[in-house]
Amino acid sequence: MSEDPTLLLKKSLVEGSPHINALSLLASNGEPIAYVPENYPIFSEIDIYVRILRTLHESMPKFHQVDITLSDNRHIIILRTTGNKYIVCKTQQNPNLGRIYLVLRSLAYRLGGT
Amino acid sequence: MTLWDVIYYLFTKWRTITIPTMIILSFIIVVFIVLTRKMSRLEQNFSSLFAEYLKSIKIISDGLGRSLSSTNVERIIERLERIERRVAPLPRRRYEVKEFARLDELARYFDAYSLTISSSEGLLVESTLKRSDAEIDAATVVELYEMCIKAFNRRAPILVLSDLDYGMVIGKIESLGLYFIMRTNVMNIYDHDYLYSFFKSISAYLERKYMSLRES
Numbered sequence: 559m560s561e562d563p564t565l566l567l568k569k570s571l572v573e574g575s576p577h578i579n580a581l582s583l584l585a586s587n588g589e590p591i592a593y594v595p596e597n598y599p600i601f602s603e604i605d606i607y608v609r610i611l612r613t614l615h616e617s618m619p620k621f622h623q624v625d626i627t628l629s630d631n632r633h634i635i636i637l638r639t640t641g642n643k644y645i646v647c648k649t650q651q652n653p654n655l656g657r658i659y660l661v662l663r664s665l666a667y668r669l670g671g672t
Numbered sequence: 673m674t675l676w677d678v679i680y681y682l683f684t685k686w687r688t689i690t691i692p693t694m695i696i697l698s699f700i701i702v703v704f705i706v707l708t709r710k711m712s713r714l715e716q717n718f719s720s721l722f723a724e725y726l727k728s729i730k731i732i733s734d735g736l737g738r739s740l741s742s743t744n745v746e747r748i749i750e751r752l753e754r755i756e757r758r759v760a761p762l763p764r765r766r767y768e769v770k771e772f773a774r775l776d777e778l779a780r781y782f783d784a785y786s787l788t789i790s791s792s793e794g795l796l797v798e799s800t801l802k803r804s805d806a807e808i809d810a811a812t813v814v815e816l817y818e819m820c821i822k823a824f825n826r827r828a829p830i831l832v833l834s835d836l837d838y839g840m841v842i843g844k845i846e847s848l849g850l851y852f853i854m855r856t857n858v859m860n861i862y863d864h865d866y867l868y869s870f871f872k873s874i875s876a877y878l879e880r881k882y883m884s885l886r887e888s
Contacts, residue, residue, distance in 0.1 A: 573885065652803055656791030656810065664885035 563592040566668050571595070574661040577653035579632075583669065584611070584644040591643065607646055610636065625655075637662050640670040675701070767865060769872040771880075776800050778877055782870050785838060785855040789878065790814055792849045797882075813853040817842050830871050832861040841867065845875055848882050 567581045571594050574581075582593035582600050588608030593600045614621045614636075626634040635647040635658065647662055679701075772778040779787040779800045788799035790810035799806035820831050820842075830843035839861030841854045852874055860866045 654796045654798055656789075656793065656795030656797035659791060659793070659795060660797065660882060660885045 561668065563669060564594065566665060567592055567594040570661050570665040573664070574647075574658055577650055577658055578647055578661065579650055580648045581665075582607075582646045584646060586642050586644070588612075588644075603648075607636070607644075610634075611644060633658075635659075635662060637666050639666045643669065645669070764859075764863060767863075767869040769869045769876070772873065772877050775877070778873060779854070782854070782866070782873070783857060783860065785857075787852065787854045787874075788813065790851045790853070792851070797850060809853050810851075813842050813851045816853075817844055817851055830867060832867065834858050834861055841870065843871065843874075845878050848878055848886050850878055850882065852878075 563583050567583060571578055571581055580593065580595065580598045580600070582598075583591045584604075584607060585591055588604065588611055590600055590604060610624070610626075614624060622638055624636045626636075628634065631651045633647075633649040633653060633655070635645075635649070637645045637647070639645060645662060645665055647658065649658060767782060770781065772781065775787060775789070775798050778784075784800070786799070786801045786805070786809070788801060788806050788809040789797040790813050791797050792814065794811040794814040796803075796807050796810040799809065801809060817831065821827060827846075828843075829846070830841060833840045833842070835858075837858065838855050839858045841856065841861060842852065844851050854870070854874075
């Protein structure tokens with residue numbers, strides 16, 4: 559039986575601490591399935607993520623992972639899971655990317671069955 | 673010129689010598705011979721006592737030639753131990769395999785100048801260095817390690833490199849696909865126990881921290 563996506567995201571947030579600010583799991587149409595922390599204003603950013611995903615689908619239908627660096631050195635990392643859902647990770651400034659990738663790949667694997 | 677040459681000279685050539693002078697000279701010669709023999713015996717005693725009492729101590733001869741009472745021996749032992757402490761290099765600290773909760777604690781225990789963990793893509797996982805230096809180390813270690821392994825044409829969990837100032841220990845934890853790079857005192861990289869304890873400790877630390885990510 560698969561674990562609750564919110565619990566998995568919470569676990570990954572702890573594992574990626576203090577480098578990950580927020581994690582969300584989006585359906586293929588961009589609709590949020592789960593997100594942490596629970597008070598994170600995901601809905602104010604959802605429009606941006608949907609537009610990014612749409613662009614990626616059109617230009618690179620087989621994309622697996624995208625890392626966008628913002629001007630303040632925060633990163634937005636989008637990772638496709640095997641279940642065709644998307645993990646969106648927003649990091650702190652200057653994160654330890656090696657550690658974040660380990661956490662996100664592990665999360666993608668765990669979410670694969672959900 | 674031997675002693676007999678001197679005596680022969682005194683008796684044959686030095687005709688002005690008086691009888692009392694001859695007696696005094698003979699007495700001095702006899703005393704000299706007796707003392708020489710006595711000194712030789714004392715020296716033998718000294719050596720045997722040293723061998724008996726100071727078996728485990730590296731002795732630096734201080735020219736002592738006195739007969740030794742047990743009190744003297746104890747005093748000499750103390751003195752030699754003081755000399756040994758002053759002359760011998762400081763004994764190396766023993767490093768043991770230990771569990772650490774944090775990377776900086778591990779680095780401190782092993783007297784590391786810096787310690788950085790890198791992912792297989794050369795991205796920073798964690799480090800004791802400031803970010804800009806840590807990212808350079810993380811990117812360097814993967815390339816450096818793989819280059820050395822290719823050159824040696826065999827796998828090795830740990831490699832040591834050095835210049836005159838410091839030693840560098842690089843390696844890979846195969847089970848996790850993580851690389852590490854540590855800078856330390858150049859003497860440490862010649863110490864097998866140090867390297868063994870360091871590798872075991874860092875393996876345990878990383879496996880405890882990252883194996884849950886890898887297993888999934």
